[in-house]
Amino acid sequence: MKKLTNVRYPALQWLVCGAVALLITGLTSCEKDQGPLILNGHGDHGHSCDTVVDPPAGDTLSYNNFIKPMLAKGCVQGCHNPSHPKLDLRPPVSYNQLVADGFNAPYVDPVQPESSLLIRHLRGELLLMPQGGPAWSSEKIDSVLTWIRQGALNN
Amino acid sequence: MLQTNKCLFVGLVLASFLPTLVAQEDGPENPSQESVSSPVEFAFTGTQLINAQTTKIQPARSWYFEIQHRFGTVGLDSSLVEQFLGFDLPSTIRLALGWSFSDRLYLELGRTNASKTLDLEGKYQFARQTTNWKMPVSMALYANAALRTEDFPSVPPNAYFGDSITPFRYKFGHRLAYNTQLIVSSKLSERWTLQLTPVFIYQNLVPAGNDNLTMVLSAGGRYKLGFSSALIFEYARVFNNRSAGFIDPFSVGVEFGTAGHVFQLFVSNASRILESQIYTTRSADLLDGHFLLGFNIQRTYWRK
Numbered sequence: 506m507k508k509l510t511n512v513r514y515p516a517l518q519w520l521v522c523g524a525v526a527l528l529i530t531g532l533t534s535c536e537k538d539q540g541p542l543i544l545n546g547h548g549d550h551g552h553s554c555d556t557v558v559d560p561p562a563g564d565t566l567s568y569n570n571f572i573k574p575m576l577a578k579g580c581v582q583g584c585h586n587p588s589h590p591k592l593d594l595r596p597p598v599s600y601n602q603l604v605a606d607g608f609n610a611p612y613v614d615p616v617q618p619e620s621s622l623l624i625r626h627l628r629g630e631l632l633l634m635p636q637g638g639p640a641w642s643s644e645k646i647d648s649v650l651t652w653i654r655q656g657a658l659n660n
Numbered sequence: 661m662l663q664t665n666k667c668l669f670v671g672l673v674l675a676s677f678l679p680t681l682v683a684q685e686d687g688p689e690n691p692s693q694e695s696v697s698s699p700v701e702f703a704f705t706g707t708q709l710i711n712a713q714t715t716k717i718q719p720a721r722s723w724y725f726e727i728q729h730r731f732g733t734v735g736l737d738s739s740l741v742e743q744f745l746g747f748d749l750p751s752t753i754r755l756a757l758g759w760s761f762s763d764r765l766y767l768e769l770g771r772t773n774a775s776k777t778l779d780l781e782g783k784y785q786f787a788r789q790t791t792n793w794k795m796p797v798s799m800a801l802y803a804n805a806a807l808r809t810e811d812f813p814s815v816p817p818n819a820y821f822g823d824s825i826t827p828f829r830y831k832f833g834h835r836l837a838y839n840t841q842l843i844v845s846s847k848l849s850e851r852w853t854l855q856l857t858p859v860f861i862y863q864n865l866v867p868a869g870n871d872n873l874t875m876v877l878s879a880g881g882r883y884k885l886g887f888s889s890a891l892i893f894e895y896a897r898v899f900n901n902r903s904a905g906f907i908d909p910f911s912v913g914v915e916f917g918t919a920g921h922v923f924q925l926f927v928s929n930a931s932r933i934l935e936s937q938i939y940t941t942r943s944a945d946l947l948d949g950h951f952l953l954g955f956n957i958q959r960t961y962w963r964k
Contacts (some may be wrong), residue, residue: 536833536864537872539822541815587750590775590810597742598732598749604930605944606749606772616904616938632813 566652567660571601575645579635600659613657621653681784700789703798703847705890705920706958707758707766707783710911711930712857712878712894712940715798715845717785718760722962724755726770728933729955736949738923746952754933764788779934789846802841806936809835822868831882834865835898837936838845840858841878854881859896866901876939882915890915892924909943911954924956 534653566572575587576594585594593599603612603623612623626634627646635641652658704714708728718724732749734740743749756770764785771778781804788796812830819828838861845855859876866872880894893912913926929944929951944950 535836535838535862535872536831538834538865539868539870540865541819541828542822542868548752590773593750597739598687601733601735601944601950603741605942609941610941611905613901614904630777632816649885 565655565658565660566648568600568652568658569660572649572652575641575649579641584636604657604659613653615653615655615657617652618653621650624650624653668849669939689883697790697792697794700791700798700847703789703804703845703853705917706924706956708924708956708958709855709880709882710882710894710924710926710928710954710956711909711933711935712896713783713784713800713802713841714853714855715800715843717762717764717783717800718758718960719962720760720762721825722760722960724758724760724958724960725756726727726754726768726959727955727957728754728756728772730928730931730933731953733929733931733944733950735822735951752931752933765816765905770934772937774932774934774937775808777808777934777937779804779806781805783843787788797844797846799845800843803840804935806837806934808837816863830865837861837863839935840867841935852881855879855883859935859939861939863940866940870901874901874940878934887912888917890917890928896939901940904944907943907945908912909938910946913954920962921959922956922958926954927951928954 513548568634573596576599577596585592587595592612593602593607598606602610604610609622612621612626614621618624622631624646625631627641627649629640633640667902704716706719707714707716707724708726714844717825731746732743732751734743734746734749737897752772752774754770755953756768758766758768760766765783767780767782769778769780781802782844783800785798785800785803787795787797787799789795812834814829815828817827820826821828839859840862841857841859842857843857845853847853857878859878861874861876862873863874875895876898878894878896880892883891885891891912892915895908895910898906907929909928909930911926911928913924913928916923930938931944932938932941937949944952
């Protein structure tokens with residue numbers, strides 16, 4: 506072992522020093538930024554003319570019957586399809602993308618439904634979706650919120 | 661100032677490895693003299709164990725080319741057939757070209773399609789396990805700097821940094837993420853090799869409320885099945901920045917080695933490839949039946 510470190514690899518000490526310097530420099534010269542944090546973002550985004558599908562009161566809101574078609578109609582064309590680098594919302598894959606596979610997944614948080622990325626994007630607290638508007642009506646967003654509150658199930 | 665710092669950082673990465681380029685000797689140990697404490701060989705076949713790094717360094721003065729591919733995540737439902745095991749879904753791919761300066765050091769340049777990320781990595785094996793167990797483990801230091809080249813999304817005017825005071829704007833530094841690892845492996849028998857790796861990830865920009873430093877402990881191993889095949893597995897525990905419902909990555913697969921090639925086929929729940937992306941995003945829920953298929957191929961060209 507002595508031979509290995511002292512004779513064959515005389516540069517070991519240099520390297521250890523270099524690696525430590527690298528680690529220290531790397532950590533101290535870095536940015537320590539967090540964000541973006543969107544503040545005062547709760548604006549009235551108006552009402553769109555989209556048809557609102559009312560879920561049956563009292564029942565568990567079905568992803569496949571209500572949420573999936575809304576995403577398919579409002580998000581896939583032109584944007585959230587396989588050519589989008591982050592989130593593909595075509596009906597066969599939208600659920601997996603929202604909960605696991607999307608770039609920033611999970612987009613839904615049943616523990617804190619109001620903080621779900623999906624909700625914050627739809628409300629315009631983050632970059633407003635659909636991008637460029639018009640925003641979804643509050644009734645539509647509320648039905649998405651209800652679905653998340655009920656556990657964001659693939660039902 | 662920021663750019664100067666980054667240049668300094670990259671310079672230090674290179675400088676810290678420079679001495680070995682001139683100082684190291686290469687070539688196998690002399691068996692007649694070193695038979696008592698010769699280094700353990702064939703602990704791993706490739707420089708990667710699925711997602712984690714191994715202590716393996718390819719032979720001195722060899723080039724190698726690496727292809728890492730992760731298909732889309734599918735569940736144990738109709739998506740399995742509809743998406744043809746995930747082949748039809750968006751994939752994550754990384755291509756990399758590496759050069760071994762010696763039997764202990766390599767540098768590698770890679771590109772992955774997740775956030776159009778370029779990365780430079782280096783690994784130095786500073787301790788080598790010996791057959792007489794005087795040195796029971798092999799150890800390597802690994803560093804990776806990743807540069808996101810994808811454009812940042814536009815931010816609304818009411819966006820602020822985490823302090824809620826400074827107006828938010830993207831900077832070049834926000835594109836960078838680093839990860840440093842200390843890899844410790846031990847070949848316990850002819851068949852078993854295990855390794856433990858503390859991973860430190862530093863992202864210059866994280867979502868508000870998260871730490872810039874993410875700490876992970878990765879454990880994995882290899883069980884040799886035959887002359888050229890082995891079972892490989894790994895699990896990583898992420899200690900902080902665990903968002904609601906965070907799931908740790910777990911992978912299991914098989915490995916085939918031929919002269920110059922390493923093929924690894926596996927089932928995993930982590931759809932990213934770079935450590936700074938795997939351990940900072942949620943993996944799919946294996947217990948819920950969600951998984952993905954992936955493969956790594958490494959081709960080495962060496963000089964005699």
